[in-house]
Amino acid sequence: MKKILATIQKEWILLRRDVAGFMLLFLMPAVLIVVMAMVQDAPFKDYQELRFDLLLADNDHSRLADEIKFGLKQSKNFHVVDSIDGKPLTEERLMALLKGGKYRVGIVIPQGATAEVINAANTVANRISEKIGMGKLPAREMRDSMYVRMYFDPVSKPTFRMSISFALDKYITYSCSNLLVSRLGKLGMSQGETIDTAQSDEFKRIFQGIGIKEEPLNEKGEITKFISSVQHNVPAWAIFGMFFIVIPIAGNMLREREERSALRIQLIPHAQNYVALGKIFFYTLICSAQFAVMCAIGLWVLPHLGLSALYMGQHPMALIPIALCIALSATAYGYLVGVVFKTATQATPFGAISVVIMSAMGGIWVPLDLLPGVMQNLAKVSPLHWGLDAINHIILRNGSFSNVIPHLIVLIVFSTVLLLISLYVSRRRTHSIQ
Amino acid sequence: MAHAIEITNLHKTYKGGWSPALDGLNVHVREGQVMGLLGPNGAGKSTTINILCGLVTPDNGTATIFGKDCIADTLTLRKMIGVVPQQIAMFGNLTAWENFRYIGSLYGLTDKQTKDRAHDLLVRLGLDKHADKRINRYSGGMKRRANIIASLLHQPSLIILDEPTAGVDVQSRAMILDFLKEYNQKGKTIVYTSHLMEEAEQICDEVVIIDEGKFIVSGAPLELINNTTDCKRLEDVFLHYTGHSVRD
Numbered sequence: 001m002k003k004i005l006a007t008i009q010k011e012w013i014l015l016r017r018d019v020a021g022f023m024l025l026f027l028m029p030a031v032l033i034v035v036m037a038m039v040q041d042a043p044f045k046d047y048q049e050l051r052f053d054l055l056l057a058d059n060d061h062s063r064l065a066d067e068i069k070f071g072l073k074q075s076k077n078f079h080v081v082d083s084i085d086g087k088p089l090t091e092e093r094l095m096a097l098l099k100g101g102k103y104r105v106g107i108v109i110p111q112g113a114t115a116e117v118i119n120a121a122n123t124v125a126n127r128i129s130e131k132i133g134m135g136k137l138p139a140r141e142m143r144d145s146m147y148v149r150m151y152f153d154p155v156s157k158p159t160f161r162m163s164i165s166f167a168l169d170k171y172i173t174y175s176c177s178n179l180l181v182s183r184l185g186k187l188g189m190s191q192g193e194t195i196d197t198a199q200s201d202e203f204k205r206i207f208q209g210i211g212i213k214e215e216p217l218n219e220k221g222e223i224t225k226f227i228s229s230v231q232h233n234v235p236a237w238a239i240f241g242m243f244f245i246v247i248p249i250a251g252n253m254l255r256e257r258e259e260r261s262a263l264r265i266q267l268i269p270h271a272q273n274y275v276a277l278g279k280i281f282f283y284t285l286i287c288s289a290q291f292a293v294m295c296a297i298g299l300w301v302l303p304h305l306g307l308s309a310l311y312m313g314q315h316p317m318a319l320i321p322i323a324l325c326i327a328l329s330a331t332a333y334g335y336l337v338g339v340v341f342k343t344a345t346q347a348t349p350f351g352a353i354s355v356v357i358m359s360a361m362g363g364i365w366v367p368l369d370l371l372p373g374v375m376q377n378l379a380k381v382s383p384l385h386w387g388l389d390a391i392n393h394i395i396l397r398n399g400s401f402s403n404v405i406p407h408l409i410v411l412i413v414f415s416t417v418l419l420l421i422s423l424y425v426s427r428r429r430t431h432s433i434q
Numbered sequence: 435m436a437h438a439i440e441i442t443n444l445h446k447t448y449k450g451g452w453s454p455a456l457d458g459l460n461v462h463v464r465e466g467q468v469m470g471l472l473g474p475n476g477a478g479k480s481t482t483i484n485i486l487c488g489l490v491t492p493d494n495g496t497a498t499i500f501g502k503d504c505i506a507d508t509l510t511l512r513k514m515i516g517v518v519p520q521q522i523a524m525f526g527n528l529t530a531w532e533n534f535r536y537i538g539s540l541y542g543l544t545d546k547q548t549k550d551r552a553h554d555l556l557v558r559l560g561l562d563k564h565a566d567k568r569i570n571r572y573s574g575g576m577k578r579r580a581n582i583i584a585s586l587l588h589q590p591s592l593i594i595l596d597e598p599t600a601g602v603d604v605q606s607r608a609m610i611l612d613f614l615k616e617y618n619q620k621g622k623t624i625v626y627t628s629h630l631m632e633e634a635e636q637i638c639d640e641v642v643i644i645d646e647g648k649f650i651v652s653g654a655p656l657e658l659i660n661n662t663t664d665c666k667r668l669e670d671v672f673l674h675y676t677g678h679s680v681r682d
Contacts, residue, residue, distance in 0.1 A: 002539055003539060003540055006535075006536050006539035006540065007536075010525070013527075013528060013532060014528065017527050018527070255526075256525070259523075259525070260519060260522065260523040261525045263519055263521070263523045264519070264523035266489065267487060267489075267512060267517050267523075268512065268537070268540045268541055269508075269509040269510075269512040269513055270509065274540065275540070
């Protein structure tokens, strides 16, 4: 243990004296977070039109539901999933599927929705008929709220939610208009009279009773927070910055090989293993510290720049093991690059570019749901994806430690594999010169 | 006197090498001796040292230090030997003292042991006033002296030095050679390589000349000079046995 601590102390002294390297580790991701959060604040509100699977549970089984379904099915933006394995989708099943993470949005049409719309149409028709002295349709007192509920994965962007909300609103309005026209037709009004009247404020006010309510969904079905520029950029660029540890680690290892201090370590019995452990431990701690600093920026600096503060979820302590696992992965990757490459000229550009590629693949630059299917599958190769998704579970979906265990396992396996490869390459290199 | 090092019929050809680095080398070094391992470039000196340190595995033959096999007992042997590499094998961005403290802890020494030993050696090699300076800021001679101290902190019984005075000024060289003689008088065995024959003549009890991976001749420097025709210095003996052709 003393040997590992001595190595940690030595690495700390070396890092402290490498001002540029130190700045690279902390300042670069901090600047990235601030700049990207500000730059992406507006574009995060835009949305590219893509085709999405949309879950639909029909508890109404009547005209309004049929017209909404018909409208959505006609749209090029949505692929409506209202039954699975030949069975109509229930609200419970819809929630379970959303919880599974495969689907991003679900719509539940409440029981009695059509009846409520008919009642509203009858009420409007009766008020109009009163003015012109015609007959009366059956109508009861209107209910305060009857909502078509929309459930979203909290990761979904605001513009995505808006586009679905608009589409749904359009189909409900269309359906309501049709019903009103038909109710007025029953009273014997002409089309001209009905249209004039249908455009009245009264009509709009009454039909607000059939509204749409957006609700983000977490694993427990609790309402949580939608993704924003800050919620995306702080963890994303913090992870990106953590993986940039590859440059100081690889640089440090190559410098030690070049100045031959690595040979000195090799000549001390059993020292190599302790030194390797000390290095890994030290850089894992540094990466974790990076993450903490970036979260602190999200919590206390960004609000001063007119952005929202980072929301840490209901189980912020679960971020500690996540940060440690991401840090370990980043360190293991840096260690591998340091072992594999022979010169800093090779290792530095490779390290930097490979981190950029892995981050692009892992959804750091653009949220994964906007990428093509192939890229979404390919993302699973990137440890940055697993790290970011784990953090999203905590800070967006209000998940707890148990929700991110699979992510942590993937990150630990990734780190272990890289460290084993490093060990193998290191030993092979020693033997290959002989 | 018992043998500190016994090298018997050592063979080594590197992968892709066009000729053997060692071709049946036989060398014996007695305990408490200062032995100079001499040879032109490519003679096999570094390969021999690397095998003794357990860094390179021979194809054939045996090498033992204090009766222990250099390959099978590498880890045990590394506690008993101190290697001063030709390069300055220290952390350039750490001070001398930080280097010694770190290396000492890797050898399992307590802070007090490291401090006491490093202090004695720093004083002896004239670096005590510079212990808090970074190695990068040392002169060539200071770096060489610090490199020696780093290799002796664990008080090895055998010291292997690979050109310890390469590129240093006369004063530093004299200090290093005096120190080595003094250290040898404490009963430590020293194996030393150099291209400076005058230096070897001055410090070594015995020299071994090798060339093309083979043993050529060995003996006390004066004995070799006297026994070789028309030789007045060790350099003449060296050229007599290894020839005047330039080696790559």
